[in-house]
Amino acid sequence: MTLTPVTPAPVAASPAAALRAPRLRLRPSAVVGFIMIGLVVALSALRPILPGFDPMGQDLSRALLPPFTDPAHPLGTDPLGRDLFSRVALASSVTLGITLAIVALNALVGTTVGIVSGYFGGKVEAGLSVLSNTVLAMPVVLLLIAICAVVSPSAGLTILVVGCTWWVGYARVTRNITAALRRQDFVVAPLTQGADTFWTITRHVVPNVWPHTLIIAATDIATIVLIEASLEYLGLGVQPPTPSWGAMIFDGQKYLSTDPWLVILPGLVMFLAVAGAQFVSQQFTAEARGALLRKGGRR
Amino acid sequence: MLPFLLRRLGLAVATIFLVVTVGFILGRLTGAPGALLLPDNASAADVDALNAGLGFDRPVIVQYLDYLGGLFVGDFGDSYRRHESALGLVLERVPATVELAFWAFVAGFALALIAALAIQLTGSRLLRAVVGWGGAVRQSVPDFFFALLLVLVFSVLLGVLPSLGRTSPASLVLPVITLATGQFVMYLRLLDAALSEQAEQDYVRTAFAQGHSRAAILLTQMLPNALSPVLGMAGLNLGGLLGGTVVVEVVFAWPGLGSLLTDAVSQRDFPIVQAGLLFVALMFVLVNTLVDILVSRIDTRTAHS
Amino acid sequence: MTASVLTVEDLSLEAVSPHGPRPLVTGVSLDVARGRALGIVGESGSGKSLTMLATMGLLPEGVRVTSGRIILDGRDVTALGDRELRSSRGRVAAMIFQDPMSSLNPLRAVGAQVASAVRIHAPGLGRAAARRRAVELLESVGVRDAAERAAARPHQWSGGMRQRAMIAMAIAHDPLLLIADEPTTALDVTVQAQVMALLDEVRERTGSALALITHDLGLVGEHTDDIAVMRAGSIVERGATADVLAAPREEYTRMLLAAVPSAHEPPARAAAAIGDGATEAHANEVALEVADLVVEYPGRRGRAVRAVDGVSLHVRAGETLAVVGESGCGKSSLLRAILGLTPASGGSVSIAGAPAAAAIAGRSAAERARAQIVFQDPSSALDPRVSVAGSVAEPLRVRRAYRPDRVRELLAGVGLDPSFDDRLPGRLSGGQRQRVGIARALALDPALVLLDEPVSALDVSIQAQVLDLLRDLQREHALAYLFVSHDLGVVRGIADRVVVMQGGRIVEHGPTEDVFTHPQHPYTRTLLDAIPHLTPRKALS
Amino acid sequence: AGGFDEPTGGSASGSAQTSITAALPTDPTSMDPIRSGALVVLSVFFHTHDQLVKITADGEMVPKLATDWSANADLTEWEFTLQPDVTASNGEEITADDVVFSYETILGDPTGENYAYLSSVDRVEKVDDLTVRFVLKQPFSAFPRNTSLISIVPADTYQEMGADAYAREPIGSGPYVFDRITAGVSYDLVRNDDYWGEAPAIETISLQPVSSAESRASGVLSGDLDVAQIGPTQVSSIESAGNAQVFSALSNGVVFLGANSTAGPLQDVRVREAIGHAIDTEAIVDSLLAGLAEPAKAMLAPAVEGYSDYVEAIGYDPETARALLAEAGYDGTPIPFDYATDGRIPLSSEVAQSIQGYLEAVGIAVDMRGADQQSHTLKVRGKEMQGIYLNTWAPSTLDGDLPLTDFYEPAGNNNYALDPTTTQLAERQRGVEGAEREDVFAELLGYSNEQVYFVPLYVPANNFAAGSSLQWTPRADGLYDFTETSFE
């Protein structure tokens, strides 16, 4: 048992143990999560395989067909008469790619900053907290409008800009955990054996920190999808006619009262991904173990 | 205490200096506002004259120094569009923003706390599943969309709550629900995870061995210990809320800072942008400092000597 | 029937694991009569702690009762509801846990934790009164300046002090049965004597019974009426303490007794080590030289607390220097400062003749590898996410010298068979964790090993085995040991020289036998007088 | 209006409602009519101040503060006769001095927001207490229409208070006076019982900025708003809601594609023509805009003075488009296409995408470049377009002069071609009146279509949702004027 309140107790599934092949035992909620994400991935993978559905082909005369009315457009069409099924599918691959890239970048930058400031403290921490607060206070909108005044928008730019500005949450949480971990003997033990700081951070701090990073990342996915959408609205990110979930939802809102499926379809797929990510992430965290307050210890 | 405060103050000043500087640079990148201020038929010469009148023809460094000078005496200049003190316009929005942020934060955090405690206390996996699914659904509904749905139900169909504006306490309800439920999920998961970890700690066993009840252990021992990682996130969110919440402000026509700032950014109304940035930076620094102090009081181990 | 406080009948426990259930305890039966004391001794990992946890209804996650009954004060614990369990815990039976480091809430002031233990079964008591009572309790278990220290949090207390706080909580309500799981592991002999006297006194006053789990057969001899010897999940021998100690029937018990190091007699082969060829060659090399070392911690209101106050000592290659002293006198701080983990604020350290930087960051990897430590707290010393083999392999990996067979060799050396390799620290008993720590420290063939209570949680047989291992290694590699222990028997058995610390300073220093036979300083004399005797002097009336 | 102290709302029962709550699409800027030039502010000033003339909902120019106006022969001097006995709400009399003061103050600052409407004015003179003379720099037949945008302030009060104080408590001579200004929240007006003219039916007006069209629609449905502008996609749901009605009227604007005809493939008139032929505006209007628009034949809307029935539309003809492209030897070089993702043009992103689809269909590659409205506007104003771009022009004066100046004269923001022919024609229309002027317009617009400097797309409708009892005629420019409004 450890002193750290935030270190998942060593019993049972540590992430490493959970991932080690023969011991892998998925929790039911994680199975559900994997299925949900699997559906989304399948959807985006399926599209290129299924011919005849064109996400770009417009036909204003067939605009706003409701779902299940036309075999050529199983899920109906959008205001431009484009096939919704293939658009949702294409949007899935586009958005998944962008979102995952952003979340990964955020988690990487944020966790690094958090661990470094938690581990070293002092001036390093002070400098990084100035940086974090600056990034926080800076409206992303201003940043993007300014950047797009200089370089032309693209998905890569979005990934870079959002990926480098939305990380402070990770930094905050991991900083506190790291500072607590730092007082544990097992973190300093490798130092006495000649390991450098990098070693002990990567082997003993990171593994104890990343489940928390994962929780934030899982809940952040939804936020990032929506941020990406609002950037779309500023003309940033992937350019139409290439769709993304966020853009489809934002655009569909105008038709909310008359053609709600324009929002519901991408929303549903997004729900699958977002909720799926949550459930999968639970696999790796303490709550996954269902570690509820023990009933006085008796089983 | 004094050196501590002084150091904090130094950091705050550094942060704010950085924010206003970066804000200035970014602002200048987006171009001069003249063309946005004059009607469509104004000539390019008029636009140039206006830009010159606003000082945009001077070298950037001069503009920057001038702006820093103004900052020192608390003068951000007048809004280009409203011809009023930019700081005044920003401050005018503060009460509405603080009101919304405060209640949204309190409601979101309290809800998550209650849910997390209920899950731990009842030990009910069903409850956890229900709350988890509910949270996931809410997460995948954009705030904008969720707000519209609330309006549809409570204003249009039931007619019990106002759909927009800030005229009575009832006006707060829908925006607060929108924001609070949006944050709820994050808090809940962090709390639940942190509490679950605490549940496995030895000191909990000690407490059980003394005969404490589960509720008492949960509330007086595990909860304080579980709070520190959550508080960091909470401070962040509160700071964000205090900086304004554009989407909700737009949907509910709530006169907050977020929409003022966003509009000012897109309209290149730099005096407002800069006064707003300063305020937002102040809020972040303030809230985060408070949270840091709180966390280090709760959890002395996270403090570096 | 003479009223039994605790009767355990045919208790079996098993672990639920992905590979199916694994029996941990099989068919254990025990009986503790009112007012009597039962000593439970036995191999590390034999199920002593689990049996007693089951008595409290506090089995850890993943362990369950498969059969048997546990009758506590007339009621079957396994059938009790939550509420009844709660009201009996702390009043009918109270437990002092094995691991004082993690058994306290890290974020609450110690005093407040004791006070809440006081209030739980005395709800009428006001806060202030509970706090006063807490201070009294802390003072009664030998915490000095209890009133002032009560506000500090556990990490600001030394290990021994934390253990005293645990005991203070346990005796708060004069329970019918006190279960003490290695209550004095972290305590120096004087405090151990105080604490045991305190336990005796409480029992005398309240007539409470005691179940004492310990490795220290001396303690068992002095303080218990009955004894149960456990091995591999079952009880191998039971009987009156005096009888069993005098005439053990079982082979295992005999072996245990034989392994007990004695502080009262010089060890038979103490001098044998010297004169060995390997040692001779290094005999004059100084492995560690500490001069005027000062360690300070930031205290309240900016005033620094001096934990180590001008300590000078040296250890030659192939030599063991023991550091003894009361809990909180600065032993651990001294070791940490030598390694640079807590940079010293004054004085100098040189390792193997080369001056070492105050902070570990200033030392080269090779320099660092020369001095290794076994941490006092075995739970904090091991990464909860790294398996036993992984922990031991780590130093080898650091130095790019990883070989699986070397890891196995090290683990075998401390008595851990291959089935432990994949286990995570949370699934180990206290002693097993400590052994992993030792194996890890030896992995790099250091020149100097700092051992902070390395055998405190080990039963005597394993302890003897580990000490033998340490001795062998020392002989082979001319290792220098700086050995912190409060077990003077162990110290007398292994140390060449002894320093006695008090309040951060060295008060006595000399060759082991001199110190043991002709102690100069009054404190040393107190220490020696407090050593428990294996032969039962007098059973409790 | 809130839920508890509902001061307004469509739920009035029994006697007819006398207060109206209307949504403004953006937050008005300063309440000083001298300095404020944004159109949205006119929705306030039309009520609180007088302008010399007034443009009615159907585009007609009628007297307001001026009873009469006339020009000299060459249209360079205009004289306005003022209504006698007009007082501002604080009692100050409004005379020629106040008119001269208001105009001169605006003319005194060329960087002012209203200056552009008066750039043709050389000087303003008081002839007598009730007559004002405008001396123009060059002939300008439509000049009086421009005066509908300029509000007259009481000169003494304005000068006494100073501009800043005046903006906080503006005083005018209109049918309403300011009751309370809560910036960003509401601009509350009450009826001026001492108004010199006809008393309006509505007693109190509350103008509230609500920037989201969805919120405006639900605000009307929930009764929090009495009238609000909505997007074309919301019309059918409001109509079917039962407790609200929709007012739709063609606007004064044209949505068009501009083209930088000096760069890349667009230098070739055949490529530009192909673009014109490629787009099925009919389908866009019918389907995407739900019929709430009308295909545009020329660069002026029918509601605007100068519109001509005789101009021929470019017309949808993909075959010809392909042929023209082949003839021009268009090699598939992508043409940059700038558009605002939202803002002035409802559904502009969808419109842009459908255009992209049509262009692609005939073989024109486009490089989509969306931007927020303001960034887009800056690009337009900076003449930074490299290919085609989506834009709109809606003259509040309901006269073709303002847009055509911008399209065809050298200083115009949208004039990439800098064709001397268009310049000449645009200048000529100012010096002529009546049918003669219409002919010049027709020639200019026809020529523009031939050269395809612009592709006129459609004239959108302004759509308003309102409580079912509102009796009101929306203006073509989408601004509010409730002086003739009432509830059933």
Ligand SMILES: Nc1ncnc2c1ncn2[C@@H]1O[C@H](COP(=O)(O)OP(=O)(O)OP(=O)(O)O)[C@@H](O)[C@H]1O
């Ligand atoms: N939570 C657990 N899950 C599975 N196995 C466990 C758990 N806790 C302990 N064990 C195993 O049960 C056995 C008995 O453990 P216990 O803690 O009772 O030993 P012990 O006799 O107290 O030893 P020590 O003297 O070293 O403390 C050991 O082999 C240990 O590895």
Ligand SMILES: Nc1ncnc2c1ncn2[C@@H]1O[C@H](COP(=O)(O)OP(=O)(O)OP(=O)(O)O)[C@@H](O)[C@H]1O
């Ligand atoms: N991080 C710390 N901050 C403040 N005081 C500390 C800290 N660590 C230890 N101390 C104090 O320093 C003194 C020496 O502690 P140390 O841990 O070195 O004692 P020890 O001799 O190892 O005792 P034990 O035998 O009980 O382990 C104690 O009074 C303790 O309370």
Ligand SMILES: [Mg+2]
């Ligand atoms: Mg044990």
Ligand SMILES: [Mg+2]
């Ligand atoms: Mg110690």
